[in-house]
Amino acid sequence: MFDALQAPANADRVALQFPERTLTYGQLDRASAALGASLAGAGCVAVVAENTIETCVAIVAAIRAGVPAVPLNPRSGTAELAHIVTDAAPEAVLTAPGTEPPPALAAARRITVELDHDPPPAPVTNRTPAPAPDDPALIVYTSGTTGAPKGAVMPRRAIATNLDALAEIWEWTGRDVVAHALPLFHVHGLVIGILGPLRRGGRALHLGRFDPAAVGAALTGDATMLFGVPTMYRRLAEAAEADPELAAALARARLLVSGSAALPAAEHERLTRITGRSVLERYGMTETLMNTGIRVGAPAAPGTVGPPLPGVELRLVDDDGNALPGGDDETIGEVQVRGPNLFLGYLNRRDATAAAFTADGWFITGDMATRGAGGYIRLVGRRATDLIKSGGYKIGAGEIEGSLREHPAVADAAITGEPDDDLGERIVAWVVLDRDDVHASPGEHERLRDELADHVATQLAPHKRPRTVHFLDELPRNDLGKVQKQRLAENQDPPRS
Helix, strand or coil: CCHHHHCHHHCCCEEEECCCCEEEHHHHHHHHHHHHHCCCCCCCEEEECCCCHHHHHHHHHHHHHCCCEEEECCCCCHHHHHHHHHHHCCCEEEECCCCCCCHHHCCCEEEECCCCCCCCCCCCCCCCCCCCCCCEEEEEECCCCCCCCCEEEEEHHHHHHHHHHHHHHHCCCCCCEEEECCCCCCHHHHHHHHHHHHHHCCEEEECCCCCHHHHHHHHHCCCCEEEECHHHHHHHHHHHHHCHHHHHHHHHCCEEEECCCCCCHHHHHHHHHHHCCCCEEEEEECCCEEEEECCCCCCCCCCCCCCECCCCEEEEECCCCCECCCCEEEEEEEEEEECCCCCCEECCCHHHHHHHECCCCCEEEEEEEEECHHHCEEEEEEHHHHEEEECCEEEEHHHHHHHHHCCCCEEEEEEEEEEECCCEEEEEEEEEECCCCCCCCHHHHHHHHHHHHHHHHHHCCHHHCCCEEEEECCCCECCCCCECHHHHHCCCCCCCC
């Protein structure tokens, strides 16, 4: 999977760069080989996935040894972590020196990730059979928004083929340096942001934590690609408006990529205006890795995530499971995918695995979308939380959220549906006001509620008008910037209204 790791020509090239430490390919080869030798025969191992270089070495070592790795969110609560440890039963936990593993992992053997190793005196003969393409590489736990987290078992072939497909559409080579500050317990930051550069023979430059100044410094330096989530790009746009040097740095990037949630059209337009560059979006999930993506050089298509990646089949189906024709950017269907990028199933959950697939092998994503000209996919939300059936219409929350964000008084917005005796469901807006409108009088807030509802009705259609508008200080988001809508639904008495 990582041919570049042992290539003699790469020995002195930088593979991993973090604020506190850098490793060349030769150093990473030695450190991961030594660590991998101590993992031989293990069923699976847990990795406390802090944003550190040790996390990357641990994951690479486990993959090279053919041992499934379970990246753990270091901020997981005790109950969630206990569930994951019980479910996966890791035989060892890998941590950086001086890092204490969580109490839930007290029974597991502890292995410290050491970075410095002298070259071995002679090649070591490995009698362990080489891992097969369908052997598990990672067990990544879902966010658990609809129940206890499930462990998605990701095979080696899914990682390899998906990274190669992204390399094709992004013209990604070993000359690229990928900069990001994404969490390493999730496929976006770990698989795409770390394993992706290593598979290409390039460099992964992790910033440790997100900071616009650090992004600017990276892009002014060697970085050629930037991976981020919408929250990060919004903060970059705000900072770049006041900082011409940051705007110039963003303009230097060969590729700006946003994922994990939809980047609002207003942010696309603002970034293009400031930097002269378009942000490319892609669409993926834990169980499938990346499904679609915008090609380098393709016309800007704000609001879409591009066509399917090479090797990935994608279809939209109606409520009865019938495939919908393409080319209609209004008809909403549920996304189903099939291809080598799919996971093997949920660990210890045959019932959940069976429910996630159709009889003919299509994975049921639960995402709702339209498919326009050229096969471009426009996501409108999750079936469980973002598809609203109101007055006989199917309405995607995403397009209303995008419309609201284009209003000058709105800094952020989310849409949910609530039961309604007349409409079936009514559209409810949760709005974070722009700083100039936060302290308006109650009467002004009432006027603004009507204005926002009218804005949506005029831009989209009358039946998409929010019937209720709540004002909040901020929207609850997870580590990847996704709005946690279940928390909105639980909060019917907002902090400010």
